[in-house]
Amino acid sequence: MDMPKTAVGQAEGAHIGKSVLIKGELSGSEDLYVDGEVEGRIELRGHHLTIGPNGRVRANIHARQATVQGKIDGNIAALDRVDLKKTASVTGDIITARISVEEGAYFKGSIDIQREGAPRPAEQKPAGAPAAAAAAQPAQSSLISK
Numbered sequence: 001m002d003m004p005k006t007a008v009g010q011a012e013g014a015h016i017g018k019s020v021l022i023k024g025e026l027s028g029s030e031d032l033y034v035d036g037e038v039e040g041r042i043e044l045r046g047h048h049l050t051i052g053p054n055g056r057v058r059a060n061i062h063a064r065q066a067t068v069q070g071k072i073d074g075n076i077a078a079l080d081r082v083d084l085k086k087t088a089s090v091t092g093d094i095i096t097a098r099i100s101v102e103e104g105a106y107f108k109g110s111i112d113i114q115r116e117g118a119p120r121p122a123e124q125k126p127a128g129a130p131a132a133a134a135a136a137q138p139a140q141s142s143l144i145s146k
Contacts, residue, residue: 074092
């Protein structure tokens, strides 16, 4: 089986061929090229995920970087960047620091551009919730004491 090559000619990480169907959670500690079907969840937080032109993914994705040439139905969270090539079709929300969308790509969803080093919205909520509760308590206690 021929592995996709990087710019310097070295083989990337794992390869899922176009005749392969995976259902469930897919995680790994290397780059992944998907040209088959995946249903469930993909976790490659420190690595690059490429969805090839034949790739069909119905999953939420967490990766360092994602390049999409095929079809994704699900959300993408990529720490570094997301590249939607002209053959890409994405239905779902994208959270990333950088994004590129080639002319001809299809996208339906929202894009949340995160500054590098900025805390994710989920990390900000717990810090804000106690402050709001503390601010509300004095007002309630002053009403009760009167």
